[in-house]
Amino acid sequence: MMHHFHGSCHCGNLEVDYTTTITPEKAMVRACQCSFCRKHDARAISDPNGMIELTVHNPSLLERYRFELGVTDYLICRKCGVYVSAYSQRGTEAYANVMVNVLDAREQFPDPSPVHLDGEDELEKWQRRAKNWTPATLRIADQ
Numbered sequence: 001m002m003h004h005f006h007g008s009c010h011c012g013n014l015e016v017d018y019t020t021t022i023t024p025e026k027a028m029v030r031a032c033q034c035s036f037c038r039k040h041d042a043r044a045i046s047d048p049n050g051m052i053e054l055t056v057h058n059p060s061l062l063e064r065y066r067f068e069l070g071v072t073d074y075l076i077c078r079k080c081g082v083y084v085s086a087y088s089q090r091g092t093e094a095y096a097n098v099m100v101n102v103l104d105a106r107e108q109f110p111d112p113s114p115v116h117l118d119g120e121d122e123l124e125k126w127q128r129r130a131k132n133w134t135p136a137t138l139r140i141a142d143q
């Protein structure tokens with residue numbers, strides 16, 4: 001049984017469609033303790049058996065913020081400032097998570113548990129994400 005959740009940034013430029021096998025009550029909501037996520041009070045979910053489709057309506061208003069190792073695109077809307085998803089791509093393979101805060105059904109999800117991911121190198125990050133994150137596609141919509 002698949003569950004579908006729609007979300008977007010505040011102005012609607014970045015949309016996310018998250019398909020998952022996991023009900024909201026069973027979702028493991030993660031509050032990453034890195035300095036970036038703390039500033040956004042980010043609450044992330046993912047499902048390796050699910051699917052994330054990210055849609056960008058105006059690509060000039062998409063910020064692919066990067067820091068530290070520089071291997072992850074933190075997708076932020078430049079117009080309204082909302083952080084929607086962390087997206088990691090290698091070749092044709094891409095994985096992402098989704099911020100509970102942007103989902104229409106955000107109220108259905110439980111409180112987050114803190115996670116500490118400091119000290120991973122690039123390969124360790126990729127391997128963890130390939131295992132735990134959600135296969136993702138990033139689509140630029142026709143203008």
Ligand SMILES: [Zn+2]
Pocket residue numbers: 009010011012013014077078079080081082
């Ligand atoms: Zn926006």
